[in-house]
Amino acid sequence: MQITVVGTGYVGLVTGVTFAEIGHEVICTDVDSAKIMKLSRGEVPFYEPGLQQLMVRNLQNGRLRFTTDTTDAYRFRDVICIAVGTPSRPDGAVDVSYIEQAVLEVAKAIEQYTVIVVKSTVPVGTNEQVRAMVQQHTNCPFDIVSNPEFLREGSAIHDIYHGDRIVIGADSDRAADIVTELHKPFGTPVFRTDPRSAELIKYASNAFLATKISYINEMANLCEKLGANVDAVAHGMGLDRRIGSPFLQAGLGYGGSCFPKDIRALLHMAESAQSELQLLRAVSIVNEQRPYVVLDKLKQRFSSLRNLRVAILGLSFKPNTDDIREAVSLVMMKELLKAGASLIVYDPIVNQAKGNPVLESARFAGSMKEALDWAEASIIVTEWDEIRSFPLLQYNQETLKETIIFDGRNCYALAEAERAGVEYYSVGRPAVNERQPSHLLHS
Ligand code: UDX
Numbered sequence: 001m002q003i004t005v006v007g008t009g010y011v012g013l014v015t016g017v018t019f020a021e022i023g024h025e026v027i028c029t030d031v032d033s034a035k036i037m038k039l040s041r042g043e044v045p046f047y048e049p050g051l052q053q054l055m056v057r058n059l060q061n062g063r064l065r066f067t068t069d070t071t072d073a074y075r076f077r078d079v080i081c082i083a084v085g086t087p088s089r090p091d092g093a094v095d096v097s098y099i100e101q102a103v104l105e106v107a108k109a110i111e112q113y114t115v116i117v118v119k120s121t122v123p124v125g126t127n128e129q130v131r132a133m134v135q136q137h138t139n140c141p142f143d144i145v146s147n148p149e150f151l152r153e154g155s156a157i158h159d160i161y162h163g164d165r166i167v168i169g170a171d172s173d174r175a176a177d178i179v180t181e182l183h184k185p186f187g188t189p190v191f192r193t194d195p196r197s198a199e200l201i202k203y204a205s206n207a208f209l210a211t212k213i214s215y216i217n218e219m220a221n222l223c224e225k226l227g228a229n230v231d232a233v234a235h236g237m238g239l240d241r242r243i244g245s246p247f248l249q250a251g252l253g254y255g256g257s258c259f260p261k262d263i264r265a266l267l268h269m270a271e272s273a274q275s276e277l278q279l280l281r282a283v284s285i286v287n288e289q290r291p292y293v294v295l296d297k298l299k300q301r302f303s304s305l306r307n308l309r310v311a312i313l314g315l316s317f318k319p320n321t322d323d324i325r326e327a328v329s330l331v332m333m334k335e336l337l338k339a340g341a342s343l344i345v346y347d348p349i350v351n352q353a354k355g356n357p358v359l360e361s362a363r364f365a366g367s368m369k370e371a372l373d374w375a376e377a378s379i380i381v382t383e384w385d386e387i388r389s390f391p392l393l394q395y396n397q398e399t400l401k402e403t404i405i406f407d408g409r410n411c412y413a414l415a416e417a418e419r420a421g422v423e424y425y426s427v428g429r430p431a432v433n434e435r436q437p438s439h440l441l442h443s
Pocket residue numbers: 149150151152153154206209213246247248249250251252253254255256257258259317318
């Protein structure tokens with residue numbers, strides 16, 4: 001099929017590249033001409049394992065191209081996928097202005113029956129608004145389909161090929177058939193429904209996953225009080241297939257460009273509809289407290305954080321991405337700086353401040369060892385493989401002096417910490433080799 005993808009962010013680029021890979025002829029467009037030039041040269045503007053290789057292959061075989069010429073991109077296409085950003089407004093509402101802009105251009109350009117697919121995460125009712133907008137600007141036949149995307153950053157390619165479902169929200173069977181056909185080579189089960197339900201499925205799914213995370217994080221707090229081990233509790237719970245083990249990893253909570261934004265949006269949507277989502281409010285509050293749970297452990301261990309040398313291990317909001325949007329690392333760094341600590345940071349991929357004022361206040365280490373050498377306290381914030389597989393024994397043997405480990409993602413087994421003889425604090429589990437609060441190390 002002849003496909004156009006509007007927007008070359010995470011969802012748009014991965015969608016465009018993988019549609020080309022399964023045999024469609026794809027044009028990707030974006031208003032950012034510098035980005036389009038980069039992409040045409042085969043450069044991916046963000047870190048996503050496996051994406052560049054697929055992109056270059058499809059650029060070379062001619063099934064994928066990038067352009068800013070929207071007339072060319074929109075005129076004679078079977079399907080146009082809208083995958084532009086839908087950022088949060090300060091009140092939590094969703095800013096759909098990029099969608100409106102894109103749809104307006106599409107409506108003015110189409111010259112044959114076109115299926116317009118909304119892949120961006122949009123508030124319930126947006127697809128209907130989009131239909132009304134297009135109707136005002138064209139005499140061409142068209143259909144609108146809501147087709148939310150569920151891929152995760154860091155494993156986007158894997159997720160596209162191994163998705164659990166493709167949700168198609170359409171009022172037209174013709175359009176739903178076309179979108180089903182479009183995805184056929186992925187072999188993913190298709191669920192067809194109405195557009196409003198499709199729009200809500202996306203928000204409800206993300207909110208449910210976030211709920212699992214906050215739930216296990218509350219259990220972690222309780223485990224600390226009751227002397228239980230949250231990893232064992234999560235494992236035991238996950239064995240029940242009605243519960244399932246994914247998204248029960250206790251830690252510093254969720255960040256990134258989706259969960260926090262989507263939860264704010266869902267709360268706002270509910271409020272506007274005079275409905276109250278009490279559970280989801282609590283989910284959000286629990287999550288906001290997560291960085292402080294670990295920071296409190298530091299405060300308890302050191303009488304003062306002033307001039308304490310702290311290593312932040314991992315900056316991205318999760319492993320295998322360079323995305324620092326709503327990353328917990330930034331909240332922790334801000335608080336530590338406020339308390340007078342000095343910071344060194346290490347992340348396998350995020351190695352520059354890129355204009356971020358919080359990151360600019362820290363020194364970047366070239367290696368994990370360099371960070372550990374300098375730090376009196378080390379906080380594991382993101383569980384990159386390189387970080388989680390760093391031998392605990394080396395923490396203190398390879399470094400010039402002792403660093404105390406605060407593991408925000410429970411990367412190590414407690415027995416391992418005991419064997420290594422390190423002073424080790426994690427989440428929802430007993431401390432290992434705990435010592436009394438002191439100024440000792442940095443006085
Ligand atoms: C999420 C959804 O998973 C995806 O379906 C949707 O399309 C976009 O939003 P993403 O934000 O890329 O994807 O990452 P995800 O793997 O879901 O993790 C989100 C956050 O939750 C991360 O900060 C991660 O560290 C945290 N998390 C995840 C936990 O704290 N514990 C867990 O058990 C799982």
